[in-house]
Amino acid sequence: MPAQSVAPAQDDATWKLIAHILERYHETHRREFPEAIRLARKVEAVHAGDADRPTGxxxxxxxxxxxxxxxxxxxxxxxxxxxxxxxxxxxxFPITRMMAEHAEVDEQLVRLRTLTRDFTPPEGACATWRLLCLTCRKIHDDLIEHMRLENEELFAAFLG
Incomplete structure (x- = not known):
């Protein structure tokens, strides 16, 4: 085994964690973001005259x-x-860059919470608006856990 290689047990654990991240988070984000964008565009258009709409x-x-x-x-x-x-x-170097990008996502999540009024639709909101808030909350929560797994488990294993 080359000197820079990790032990086989770590290779297996690393592979399993990466596979989990790819399936549970990367693929999920690729499915859910376009749907959330579609819902947001619909709510913004249909409720254009509503002061409570999530503009932007x-x-x-x-x-x-x-x-x-x-x-x-x-x-x-x-x-x-x-x-x-x-x-x-x-x-x-790439781990440090990815962690810096995670910090940028944290800032984007603050804006997401603000635009959705902490994922709370107004009283009497239509089903689409309620679904939009639920979808945005799920995206938020998934991103938080996704970044935690990478920062605290996957990346930490290589930064030792």
């Missing part, structure tokens, strides 16, 4: 999704393959 939410979700898609691609194409090859001293 669709654009914010689209920005988040664009940033997230680029971030996930860097993980999938660069960082995760490096991890599966055992890491090495240079892995610190």
């Amino acid at each position: 939410l669709a654009d914010h979700l689209a920005l988040m999704f664009d940033d997230l898609d680029g971030h996930q691609r860097k993980e999938e194409q660069v960082l995760f393959p490096m991890m599966m090859q055992g890491g090495g001293p240079m892995i610190r």
Whole structure:
């Protein structure tokens, strides 16, 4: 085994954690963000005269999704393959960059909570608006757990 490689047990644990992140979070985000954007555009259009409508939410979700898609691609194409090859001293740089991007997502999540009034539709909101709030809350919660898993478990294993 090469000197920079991690032990086989860690390789297996790393592989399982990466597979979980890819399936549970990366694929889920790719499915749910377009639906949330669609719902937000519909609510913003249908309720254009309503002062409570989440103005700018669709654009914010689209920005988040664009940033997230680029971030996930860097993980999938660069960082995760490096991890599966055992890491090495240079892995610190892409991990540090990914963690900085996670901090940017935290800021985007604050804006998401603000635009959705903490995921609370107004009294008497239509079914689409209620579904939008539920979808945004799920995206928020999934992103929080996704970043926690990467920062505290996956990345921490390589930063030692």
